[in-house]
Amino acid sequence: MNLSDLGDRICILGPSNSGKSTLANAIARKRGLDAVHLDQLFHLPNTDWQQRPRDEFIALHDAAIAGERWVMDGNYSVCMPQRFRRATGLILLDVSTPMSLLRY
Secondary structure, three states: OOHHHOOEEEEHHHHOOOOOHHHHHHHHHHHHHHHEEEHHHEEEOOOOOEEEEHHHOOOOOOEEEEEOOEEEEEEHHHHHHHHHHHHOEEEEOOOHHHHHHHHO
């Protein structure tokens, strides 16, 4: 399988600290896609991880997936169905807890 086989709308899922954002940035650079990090949409900017109101997060998420060329990292099951309907490719990082802890 080639990276191009995943299409222009790629979702990356996996456990915390598994490298989702790092991989999303690398794919975005290589393929010329917009990197969308769901953690950045979910949390208010310039705060200590303060969550946005749910409706605001979902609106930001839905606006991002409406685009034609993106790679999006993060889980956030509340909006997975919409994301999966738009995605052309999916990457699941199967990283063990010990490996995630080592990456931390």
